Amino acid sequence: MIDETFVDLSRLQFAITALFHFLFVPLTLGMTWILVIMESVYVMTGREIYRDMTKFWGKLFGINFAVGVATGLTMEFEFGTNWSYYSHYVGDVFGAPLAIEGLMAFFLESTFVGMFFLGWQRLSKRQHLGATFLMAIGTNLSALWILIANGWMQNPVGAEFNYQTMRMEMTSFAELVFNPVAQVKFIHTVSAGYVAASMFVLGISSWYILKGRDLAFAKRSFSVASGFGLASILCVILLGDESGYEVGEVQKVKLATIEAEWHTEEAPAAFTAVGIPDSDEQVTHAAVKIPYALGIIATRSLDEEVTGISDLEKKHEVRIRNGMIAYEYLEKLRNGDDTAENIAKFDTLKDDLGYGLLLKRYTPNVVDATEEQIQKAVKDSFPRVGPMFWSFRIMVGCGVIMLFVFALSFYYNAHRVIEQKRWLLKAALWSIPLPWIAIEFGWIVAEYGRQPWAISEVLPTFLATSSLTVNDLLLSITGFVIFYIILAVIEGWLMLKFVKLGPSSLHTGKYHFELEKADQQLNQGAQS
Amino acid sequence: MIFDYETLKFIWWLLIGVLLIGFAITDGMDMGVAILLRLVGKTDLERRTVINTIGAHWDGNQVWFITAGGALFAAWPMVYAAAFSGFYFAMLLVLFALFLRPLAFDYRSKLESAQWRNNWDWALLVGSIVPALVFGVAFGNVLQGVPFDMDNLMRVTYQGSFFGLLNPFALVAGLVSVLMLVGHAGMWLQLRTDAEVASRAAQYGRYALSVFVILFAGAGLWVANLDGYQIISMPDTQSYANPLAKVVTTSSGAWLDNYSKMPLTIIFPVLAFAGAIIAVVLSKLNKPALGLVSTSLMLIGVIMTAGAAMFPFVMPSSNNPNISLTMWDAVSSHMTLNVMFIAALIFVPIILTYTTWCYVKMWRKVTQDEIQNNTHGSY
Numbered sequence: 044m045i046d047e048t049f050v051d052l053s054r055l056q057f058a059i060t061a062l063f064h065f066l067f068v069p070l071t072l073g074m075t076w077i078l079v080i081m082e083s084v085y086v087m088t089g090r091e092i093y094r095d096m097t098k099f100w101g102k103l104f105g106i107n108f109a110v111g112v113a114t115g116l117t118m119e120f121e122f123g124t125n126w127s128y129y130s131h132y133v134g135d136v137f138g139a140p141l142a143i144e145g146l147m148a149f150f151l152e153s154t155f156v157g158m159f160f161l162g163w164q165r166l167s168k169r170q171h172l173g174a175t176f177l178m179a180i181g182t183n184l185s186a187l188w189i190l191i192a193n194g195w196m197q198n199p200v201g202a203e204f205n206y207q208t209m210r211m212e213m214t215s216f217a218e219l220v221f222n223p224v225a226q227v228k229f230i231h232t233v234s235a236g237y238v239a240a241s242m243f244v245l246g247i248s249s250w251y252i253l254k255g256r257d258l259a260f261a262k263r264s265f266s267v268a269s270g271f272g273l274a275s276i277l278c279v280i281l282l283g284d285e286s287g288y289e290v291g292e293v294q295k296v297k298l299a300t301i302e303a304e305w306h307t308e309e310a311p312a313a314f315t316a317v318g319i320p321d322s323d324e325q326v327t328h329a330a331v332k333i334p335y336a337l338g339i340i341a342t343r344s345l346d347e348e349v350t351g352i353s354d355l356e357k358k359h360e361v362r363i364r365n366g367m368i369a370y371e372y373l374e375k376l377r378n379g380d381d382t383a384e385n386i387a388k389f390d391t392l393k394d395d396l397g398y399g400l401l402l403k404r405y406t407p408n409v410v411d412a413t414e415e416q417i418q419k420a421v422k423d424s425f426p427r428v429g430p431m432f433w434s435f436r437i438m439v440g441c442g443v444i445m446l447f448v449f450a451l452s453f454y455y456n457a458h459r460v461i462e463q464k465r466w467l468l469k470a471a472l473w474s475i476p477l478p479w480i481a482i483e484f485g486w487i488v489a490e491y492g493r494q495p496w497a498i499s500e501v502l503p504t505f506l507a508t509s510s511l512t513v514n515d516l517l518l519s520i521t522g523f524v525i526f527y528i529i530l531a532v533i534e535g536w537l538m539l540k541f542v543k544l545g546p547s548s549l550h551t552g553k554y555h556f557e558l559e560k561a562d563q564q565l566n567q568g569a570q571s
Numbered sequence: 572m573i574f575d576y577e578t579l580k581f582i583w584w585l586l587i588g589v590l591l592i593g594f595a596i597t598d599g600m601d602m603g604v605a606i607l608l609r610l611v612g613k614t615d616l617e618r619r620t621v622i623n624t625i626g627a628h629w630d631g632n633q634v635w636f637i638t639a640g641g642a643l644f645a646a647w648p649m650v651y652a653a654a655f656s657g658f659y660f661a662m663l664l665v666l667f668a669l670f671l672r673p674l675a676f677d678y679r680s681k682l683e684s685a686q687w688r689n690n691w692d693w694a695l696l697v698g699s700i701v702p703a704l705v706f707g708v709a710f711g712n713v714l715q716g717v718p719f720d721m722d723n724l725m726r727v728t729y730q731g732s733f734f735g736l737l738n739p740f741a742l743v744a745g746l747v748s749v750l751m752l753v754g755h756a757g758m759w760l761q762l763r764t765d766a767e768v769a770s771r772a773a774q775y776g777r778y779a780l781s782v783f784v785i786l787f788a789g790a791g792l793w794v795a796n797l798d799g800y801q802i803i804s805m806p807d808t809q810s811y812a813n814p815l816a817k818v819v820t821t822s823s824g825a826w827l828d829n830y831s832k833m834p835l836t837i838i839f840p841v842l843a844f845a846g847a848i849i850a851v852v853l854s855k856l857n858k859p860a861l862g863l864v865s866t867s868l869m870l871i872g873v874i875m876t877a878g879a880a881m882f883p884f885v886m887p888s889s890n891n892p893n894i895s896l897t898m899w900d901a902v903s904s905h906m907t908l909n910v911m912f913i914a915a916l917i918f919v920p921i922i923l924t925y926t927t928w929c930y931v932k933m934w935r936k937v938t939q940d941e942i943q944n945n946t947h948g949s950y
Contacts, residue, residue, distance in 0.1 A: 109677040112630065113670040119640045123655030124662050128726050130655075134648020135903045139911055142645035145638030146918040154631035154922075154929055160677075161627040163948055165932055177925075205904070207811050209725045210648075212904040377723055509656035510728040519663055526667055530674065537678060550947045 045404050050505040052516040053125050056523065060117045061490075062483055063527050067111035069482055072186055072233055073240025073275070074104040075179035078159075079172075080267055086172045095553070096264055097175075098163075099546045100244060103538060105160060110534045112153075114527070125516075129497050129507035135212045136202045136219065137192055137498075144188035152181030186233050194225025196498050197294060197489070204393050204501070206376045206386075211501060224294065227282070228489075234278040235485065238445060239478035241272025245452060246475035247542055249468035252461070256555045260546050265461065269452040276446050292358075293499035296424070297492040298341055299352045300431040303327045307351035311338025317436065320428040325353065352425065359424040363417055365392050366399020370409040397501040398424070404505055426494045434484040434491070441481035448474050572909045577808045577899075579908040583646045584885075584898040586915055588878050590639040595752070595870040597632035601625045603756025605672070605699035606749070609692055611760060611771040618692060619680060619949060620937045621772075624763040626950040627933045629676055631926060645911050649725070649814060649901040650885050657719050657729035658709055661736055665705050671698030680950050700749060707748025710877055711741030714826065715797060716889030721815065730890055740793055747786050751847075751873055754780035755866040758850060761859035765936045773854050780847045780866070787843060787873070794880065799825025800887045800895060814900040819892035826880040836879040842872030 078097055085093035119141070122130050130138075158166065158174035166174060195202075201218030202211045213219065245268035251261035298304070303320040304312065305327070314336030318327040341349050369392035375385050401423055402409045405416040412420070448471055455461045461468070493499060497507035541548050547556035574582065604625050612618030625632070644651040655662050671694040679691035715738070718731040757776015761769050798821040805817035830836055846869025853862035881887075887895040902908065935941075942949050 105677050106681075109673040112633075112673040116637065116669050117666055119637050120655055120662060120666065122644065123640075123651045124659055125656070127652035127656035130644065130652035131649055131725055131727070134644050134651060135907045138641065138645030138648055138651070138903070139907055139914075142638065142641035142911060143914050143918075145634060145641040146914055146922065149634045149637055150631060150918075150922045151925070153634045154628075154926055157627035157630055158929055158932070161623070161949065162932065164945060170932075205811070208813060208904070213907045213910070216906070216910045509652075509659070510726065511656065511659060515659060519659070522663060522667060526670055530670060533674065533678070537681065541681075 045505050046513065047505075049511070049513050049516065050508060052513060052520065053508045053511075054504065056125060056516060056520050057121060058490075059520065059527070060114065060121060060523055062486060063531075064111070064114040064118055065482065065486060066479060066531075067107050067114060068186075069236035069239035069478065070107045070243060071104070071111050071182055072236025073238065073271075074100065074107070074243070075175070075182045076237060077240055077244060077267060077271060078104065079176050079179050080271065081264075082172050082175050086168050092260060092263065095546055095549055095551060096260060096267075098549055099260075100264065101159065102541055102548060103243075103247075106534060106538050106541065108156065110530050113530060117523070125509050125511070125519075126497070126507050127509035129502065131210060132502050132507070133199075133202075133211045133498055135208075135210055136195060136199070139213065139216070140188045140192040140195070140219070144185050144192075148181050148185035148188055150181070151177055152185060155181065183233055186236070187229050190229045190232055191220055191222065191225045193489075194222045194228050195219055196496075197228075197493060198222055198224040199498050199501050204396060206373055206381075206389060206393075209377070211498070230282050231279060234275050234282070235478065235482050237275035238272060238279055239482065241268045241275055241449070242445065242471075242475055242478045244268035245272055245449070246472045249471040250542075251545060253465065253468050253472070257546055258462075260554065262456075262461070265452070266456055269449060269456050272445075273449040273453045276442065276449050280442055280446060292355075293493060293496060295350050296352075296355055296426070297431070297488070298349060299355060300426055300428045300492065301435040301488065302337055302341075302349065303330075303428050303432050304337070304349055304351045305353060307348055307354050310342070310348045311335045311345045312341070312349045313337060315432075318432075320432050322428050352428075355425070356421050359398065360417065360421045362395045362398040363401060363420050363424075365395035366397065367402065367410055367412060368399075369393050369396040370399040374410075394500075397496070397498075397503070400503050400506060401495065403503070423495050426492050431488060431492055434487040438481045438484040438488060441477040441484075445474060445477050445481075572905065573912070574909070575809065576905045576908070579905065579912060580808065580899055580902050582912060583902065583908055584878075584882070586912075587639070587642060587646065588874060589919075590635060590642055591874050592871050594635035594639050595874060596755070596867050597628070598636050599703065599752040599870065600756050600759055601629045601632050602699035602703045603752035603754070604760060605695040606703070606753055607756055607760065607772055607775055608695055610775055611764075611768050613767075615685065615688060616939045616942055617768050618688075619942045620764050620768055620939055621760060622676065622679070622695075622950045623937045623942065624760065626676065627929065630673070631929070633672075642911070642915075646903055646908060647885065647896070647898070647901050648903060649727075649812075650896050653717075653719055653721075653727045653729075653896060654709075654713075654886055656727065657717055657731070658712075658736065659729075660733040661705050661709060665702045668698045668701035671695070676950060703749045703752050704745040707745035708736055708741045710748070711744025712736050712738075713886055714744070714794065714877065714881065715740060716800065716821070716887040716892070716895075718890045719886075719888050720890050721888075721894045723815070725815075740790070740797070743786060743790050743793070747783060747790055747873070750779045750783040750786065751866075751870060754783055754847065754850065755863070755870060758854060758859050758862040758866050761854060761857075762863055763935075763937055765938050769859075773859065776862075777851045777854050780851050780869075784844060784847050787847075791840065794826050795824050797826060798823055799828065799880075800884050800892055801825045801828065802883070802897070805897075805899065808899050812900050812902050812904070814894050814896050817893060817895075817897075817900065819887075819895050821892055829879055829882055833879075836875075839872050839875040839879055843869050843876055844872075846870075846872055 078101055081093050082097040085097060155174045155178040159178050162171055162174055200222050201213060201215035203214050205212045244264055248261040248265040251257055303315055305325040313332040313334045315327055316331045316333055318330030320327045337349055338345060372385055372389040376389055399409050401420040402412045402416060405419060406412050451467055452471060455464050495503050497504040545555060547554040608618055608621050612621045675691040675694040679688055719727055719729045721727050754776050757772050757779060760772030800819055800821050803818040803820055846865050850862045850865035853865055883897040883899055885896050885898055885901060
């Protein structure tokens, strides 16, 4: 029987480690490009302030990067440690992009990150810029491959179940790579990373400007961040993830739950801006609706329908019943009764096998499920509406605020009056957490929204675990939490220290604290 | 497809070996360096010269480890699933230790405080000696068979305990692992540092290699009396992956059978011993560059010695020998192996090219003067 506590703890550990890792990744994704921009200006113009900018923001990037590397190690091995049945069941497909990520992206990123930090004296200007550029390419390629892997969890194309090996096997590498869900996710996620890095640089530069410190340095950094940030936030919003929600069944479920679309509405559907979703009654109370908006956001059209939850439930029920028969035939095949007839019958039904497996939660034999258990499994085939509805709105809300901050920053910066707009500088400073909030909730929408599946329509999450115990997990979660808190505290403390020091931390003698010190020494010299 | 299934299965056995060897030679060396750090560097400046010999490379080197994990997932998903969930706490121990290294390298010299730097030096030591030890211990346990089982739906269950992993043979294997990496790192530091640091490193490196030779020989004798695994019957090597369909027996000393069946494989243990001994001589003659080549050959020898002894086994089950995982039956599909082979064919040469470029660009003896003159631009 499935131990719900154990499954929940397995999920909790994955969520903690993934969400924590993803606090550090976005800054890396975007910061590498900001460094490329700054260093390119340095190489083209030869102006040293741009080299200093590259080095200083590079220092902050490095403090962040170290924790990203450390926590990324967990992710590479956690499928094996905690999701061993998953690893067996889909490793043939899911493992490939992970391994290619290592070969194509991690090597590039990690090899050149070393050259970025320590190669200043040993590489020519152009060579160093080349190293920075390859580091950025590597970082972004790693996002591509991990999102190809993740896209396959959302919409498992290019693969088929093989009863002989009892697992999913790749049938088309091209389909895996060009999975539309993966492509959309990649653009959305890397752009979100660019936004995070831009907001980080924008907010900290604003603080220097507010303090009247290192103005030339801060204003140039502000310019880069506002331009790159505006382009990126437009990219996130216009090429939003939701355009991928029409592809694949589980994506439709996500869309319906995000929108609390209980019943299919006539196209073009209205978007519920806010409201209180009620799962029992299947209605949204106090809903404020924006006409046409959902149809346009979700389907990019005025005449395509967005399927509602009640219609999806009916479809899922049919598939669960098919899945029971598929499981019956799977057992026959596994027990050696592999006549051509049985194989043919199984092949016609195997796409619904995953739905049949949903019943394992209630009965290990699947085929003997009662009517009541089938109805329970139908209800199980959706994530809860409340968390989906609200996570999505928090993410979008943060995005909209950031759009305004970037747009105004860009506008006033272009008009060279940014120093006078102190309210905007303060807003930019206080907006620093917003991209991270948006990104973490975006993860929840994408991954909690995939539930009850580990692999959409293929493998339920509760079956995907390792054969460990609740105590094992309590111990490991405690370990992760303690270690991650230590990492976060050290990282945060050091980051803050260097942010406060600003470019003076480069020891060039040209910046605020060093000039202050030099002044004092000069004054003391004059007095004595 | 370029190759048939059987050939690709064998190629992937070799490629996993290549990744492990790449990991040992590069990241393993960094671990050895970090283990030696406090012994060969007495002052902060000395320690900084040690750290800066690998400062620009440790992260790229670590990717050998990460990619070995990814490749295991892609090529041998059942091994990835069974090994990491079975060795759960050992794996976590490695992970927690490895967390320390990126921060230690990057944060250590950012602040002047002696206490701060001293703490990070300890972190580097722990973060390196624990994984080096655990990997050896894991190998030692795999050689003895791992207590796991698998049902008809291919779900793996592990029946051992964490402390069961710490048996005497496995601990010897763990020591072998630590010593070989320290010896290798000794050659590196002799080559890339100067003055007392280099001579201390050379000294410790030679000690480590000498003890390694003794322990490796001891472990070899031990294996001769250990229960090895043998396949009595199994499905065709061209057929789909199914670890449930073979018959396996165990008998004392069976792990050495491959050496008599394929006498050429003797070259691997010979390489391990000769590599270590010749490195000691070369180090004495103050030829550390050749010494480093020699210890690299030693690492290839050690890993291939274990691989050849166990072939075709990868992870034998002591609980139910018949379901032991082999490189024939715990593998991915023909298509996946093919796709991954092409990816490796394209990217491994590219990786080796730019990695070499970076090493060439950063090549020098790291001296205390250099660190002093560039104190804010060095680790």
